[in-house]
Amino acid sequence: MKGTIVVKIGGSTLGNHDTTLEDLVRLQQEGFWLVVVHGGGDRVSEWLARQGHSTSFVDGERVTDGSTLEMVAAVLAGLVNKQLVAQINSLGGRAVGLSGVDGILLEGEIRRPELGYVGEIARVNTALLDSLLEVGFIPVIAPLCSWSRAGKEEALFLNVNGDPVAGEIARALKAERLVFLTDVEGILDERGRRISSLTSEQVEELINSGVISGGMIPKARAAQRALEARCVVHIVDGRQPHALLAVTQNQSLGTRISSG
Numbered sequence: 001m002k003g004t005i006v007v008k009i010g011g012s013t014l015g016n017h018d019t020t021l022e023d024l025v026r027l028q029q030e031g032f033w034l035v036v037v038h039g040g041g042d043r044v045s046e047w048l049a050r051q052g053h054s055t056s057f058v059d060g061e062r063v064t065d066g067s068t069l070e071m072v073a074a075v076l077a078g079l080v081n082k083q084l085v086a087q088i089n090s091l092g093g094r095a096v097g098l099s100g101v102d103g104i105l106l107e108g109e110i111r112r113p114e115l116g117y118v119g120e121i122a123r124v125n126t127a128l129l130d131s132l133l134e135v136g137f138i139p140v141i142a143p144l145c146s147w148s149r150a151g152k153e154e155a156l157f158l159n160v161n162g163d164p165v166a167g168e169i170a171r172a173l174k175a176e177r178l179v180f181l182t183d184v185e186g187i188l189d190e191r192g193r194r195i196s197s198l199t200s201e202q203v204e205e206l207i208n209s210g211v212i213s214g215g216m217i218p219k220a221r222a223a224q225r226a227l228e229a230r231c232v233v234h235i236v237d238g239r240q241p242h243a244l245l246a247v248t249q250n251q252s253l254g255t256r257i258s259s260g
Contacts, residue, residue: 003176004033004133006226007244008166008219009084010182020181021084023244024138025093032248033133035173036095036140037166040080047075060215064116064159072159073099077142085140096132099142101157103128106165108145108158119145119158121165124172141165167222174229179247180219181238186255187212187220197256200227223257233257 005027009020028034041062048055048071056063064072077099085097100106105128108119132139143162147155163180170178186194187203190211198206203220206212212220216235223233234247236254246253 002031002033004035004173005177005179005248006035006037006166006170006173006175006231008162008178008180009036009038010162010180010238019241020238020244021087021091021093023242023248024088025091026245027248028093028136028138034138035129035133035169035175036084036138037143037162037169038076038080038084038140039143039162040076043080044072044075047071058112058115060218061112061115061118061161062159063114064118066117066155069117069155069157069159073144073157077101077144081140081142088138088140093138094136095138095140097140097142098128099144099157100160100165101144101146104146105129105141106145106160106168107148108160109149110147110158117147117155117158119147119160121145121160121168124168126169126172129169129173141169161218163218163222164225167225170222170226170231170233171229175226175231177248178223178226178231178233179244180222180233180235181243182219182235183237183239184216185237186235186253187216195255196252197258200224200257200259203257220257227257227259230259 081097085095088095104125107123109122111120129139143160143165144157145160147158234254236243
């Protein structure tokens with residue numbers, strides 16, 4: 001095999017992912033091991049609105065009560081996950097859909113109680129991923145995690161941000177690359193210009209100075225975690241045709257983050 005690539009498909013790019021799925025199938029056929037983590041927060045908000053359920057956010061994280069958690073699981077692990085798997089398979093790939101709950105793949109803890117049932121990843125158990133990759137499947141993962149310390153009357157799983165999920169999985173698998181497909185062209189400087197390459201230290205400086213802010217912070221933090229396993233990280237505009245294939249071919253696209 002050529003190496004392992006972890007791909008995070010952002011919810012904002014799920015409607016523009018036709019070439020991304022084609023790229024996944026092509027890379028699988030070329031001998032890469034691939035793991036996909038997907039978002040879908042916009043779809044969750046849409047379904048919550050249909051049910052007349054309001055939703056709120058704190059620092060970009062969805063406040064998740066019991067009924068919201070049920071919708072998150074239904075939409076992400078159900079509808080969005082199965083649509084992606086079906087489309088990959090229809091293009092000639094071999095994909096299996098699961099969430100972080102399956103096989104206790106992801107274990108999390110509540111560290112910000114004000115967010116409700118929202119977890120942060122405490123452990124990645126790679127046995128299930130290793131098995132699926134070895135027999136030729138692309139695991140497609142919905143961002144939920146097991147909650148081992150749940151009380152008897154509480155949920156047994158948690159909602160979790162897909163960006164750190166991708167970073168922790170890339171780190172645990174010692175992946176060759178981690179690719180974030182998002183709706184911006186990469187990390188931008190204070191003048192709004194794309195930064196082509198960064199180190200972990202430079203990322204930290206940009207976070208501290210406020211240049212990296214909002215939804216880019218979880219991606220940057222996840223990148224730093226993946227770098228601990230000497231993974232190369234790319235943050236690119238997933239709306240661009242064949243963006244995934246371009247970065248694996250070392251074309252200058254988006255922002256490349258490496259250990260230096």
